[in-house]
Amino acid sequence: MDYTQLNPAQRQEMLNTIGIDHVDELFSAIPESIMCKEGLDLMPALSELELQRTLADMASHNHGAHDMTCFMGCGAYDHFYPVLIDQLINRGEFLTSYTPYQAEASQGSLQAFFEFQTQIARIAGLDIANASLYDGATAVAEAALLAMNTTRRHEVLVASTLHPEYVAVLRTVLSDLAVTITILEATDGKIAPSTVEAACSDQTAAVIVQSPNIWGQIEDWEGCFEQAHLTPKVVAIAVFNPIASGLLKTPGECGADIAVGEGQPLGNALNLGGPYLGLLAAKESYARKMPGRLVGMTRDEDGRRAFCLTLQTREQHIRGARATSNVCTNQGLMAMRATMFMTTLGTVGLKEMATQCWHKAHYLAREITALDGWELAYTGEFFNEFTVNCPLDVTTVVNQGKARGFLPGVAAAGRRMQGLSDGDELIIAVTEKRTKHEMDAFVAFCKEVTA
């Protein structure tokens, strides 16, 4: 079914109105030689019933957090979210509307995005936020471009503990722009503030530090950003996890100028990596150079409060080649989910979720490292994710874990993690969803696989 709705009589009537006999005449200006005469070589159409069967069958050939016990993280987390989000998000008024350029016909989306911006600004501990970007990785790249545009400098200092996929995307985005990316090496899985101080110069546009970092370690943002700010104009960019803000210090509390991150943990499903949403919050001074859509509060002609897209002269559809970014479509529906999630949880719910993550992750870390040969790879504080050195080949742990119904974590070695390590580190994430029973069973498995 192609979802068109004209019957043959209506088609004929419309052709008559236009004054032609056949629909082909509408394409008559196009040279015959480029027409696809044989038709496309695709599978014949499936009815909705067949679609349901085929899609359900394809879905059944996947295993994941729905039928296994998931300890995988590294930028995508198996968090709880209330069912009401799935119900509300399918309201056609949200699902099937366009970008709210026509304010008078879009107050619903606009107000929700304004609320989202406020929630994200608060979670980041900063003044303002935009209405979302594609994902965490591209948000980091956009933040780097923003820092370069505002400082007119061309070197970016990047913590080696930043998610390797984010580093990879940053490299691609900056590769044709005459920018130097300098990697800050870590000590015991963290960036020492003295490393930042030594690397900063009057060429430095930004310092990018993620916390909790790829190993799960909580970085010394305060120390790093304090050192960064000793060099005038350097922009401190924090890559943050919004759930952690429910318990730990926010980027703003630690002196960040810009905070970016992956918003998936806020009420979005794992979705095999997308659609997710990129978060970007900043100090107020960046408002006119920020990438992405911004919703502002205003009035209508009668003095009623109203919302509209604003500062559009930053954007590509007005400014073309001189725009602050080429971003057009963002992740509106994912931002809608995130704001619904935050409105349902609030301060108390988010703190409870973050606190349970903390206690559960620390419980599992204690239990696993009580086993012979299993030890923490790094000594610093962590939140909901930690790294262990496996006493055996990490691939064996992952493979045998799968057979027993576990997604044991993310192995740091291999191409999937962009060559982060060649050792046997396993990065284990524990959300509030994991139960003591599941964790004890996983520890028993780890013990067994070692023996």
Place this chain on the structure above:
Amino acid sequence: MEITQQASRGDRPTEPLIFEKHVDQTNGVDFPPLDVPETEIPQNQRGDGIDLPSFGQHDVMAHYTHLSDRNFSVDGNIYPLGSCTMKHNPRINEWAAALPGFSCLHPLQDEDTIQGALRLLYETRTMLEEIAGLYEVSLQPAAGAHGEFTALKVIRAYFNDHGQPQRTVVLVADTAHGTNPASCTMCGASVQTVRTENGQTDLKHLKEVITTVGAENIAAFMITNPSTAGMFDVNIKEIADLIHEAGAMLYLDGANMNAMVGRIRPGDFGADAMHYNTHKTFSTPHGGGGPGSGPIAVTKELAPYLPVPQVMMADDGSFYLDRDREKTIGKVRSFIGQFGVLVRCWAYISACGPDGLKNVAETAVLNANYLAARLSDIYAMPYCDPANGKFCAHEFVTVPKALLEQGVTLIDIAKRMIDYGVHPPTMHWPVHDCLMVEPTETESKAALDQFVDVMRQIAQEISTDIKKVQEAPSESDISRADEVGAARKPVLVYVNDSTV
């Protein structure tokens, strides 16, 4: 015929912001009691606490239901937004994407646990290759503009690899989407504008630009076909030949694929690279501004430079992700793209089949020409003239000069449409004072006729009751928003007692 005004401002109070409703910390969620011993949280790690209001679940439902009442949508309104392809969003697609076997997959899982998902991606890839008539598709880009950026990186990488790093100029039509030049800038390329005439590339000017810039410096020509003026570029073959003679690549902005899908394949007219917008052509919902997905298709010559990972089928029929392409431009997005959007894309293409896709293009073009034919006597159309055999593609542009001369602005007309429950078309683009109307193939004849009635009635009101148009909208949730004031003194977040 008298038309009933649909939207209603009424006496309904404005929905308060969540920050204003906030009276106590009623929680909309509960958690199971902690089932493990606590571990001390060091004081120096704890934050000062963030202030996020929350409500019981009923009030959460009420808040967002009230907000949804204040939105136009494809489901509820005629939504003829030019170049945006606001077609019906089938709900089977939403059902599919939400299946736990798709929605609960972690992006770093081993490939043997996600064979069904990889099959879906592989089939989407090959279907999009066939529809493009091009060699290889990458599903990585997150949206159309992101696809442009990715494809331009691929083209630049190709030239760098072939000893022609000086090819850094990209030609862009003066009617191009703003993303085209912005994407060039992000790739470190410079932009040269090519003029259009009557909605088509000005061949003479294109030749001049090639000479002025120097053929050897040109990386690509980015063309939108049908153009944003809603016209097929009848010289597309000649344009492709000119660009190829210059040693450059022809890039197709696929925003308007809905006019061609199943009937014309970009590869067949000489495109070397293109992007799709799945949220336009393939019915994935716009979601109030995303998520999109912008797969790109390229020729065999460009394929080695595509981003990683690429979904592949092994000899034994299993599927895997190739992360090791020697010449790849690298990664453009985290993980493996907008998977959930691509599930919907697969479902749509599979529902249509090859004949259905062809009918999509035909019906989209038929609907647009039907509207044009019924409105051109009042709404002047600078590019198309269906009565004289000059047909538009899937959309048309009108510059209603005669109406504007009676003392209304284009915005007045657009805002009056809101009173009649019709979402205004794209405005002031690609030329000043124009409306760009794209009805899409999924509107019924009754809806098309209703649109015609609304447009004719507004034209009549301009003669008989001009204030109604000048003061529109009078029936929407708000009267005109002060966008100038919003930009002058931006209020981007709520602070206690926010006033503007």
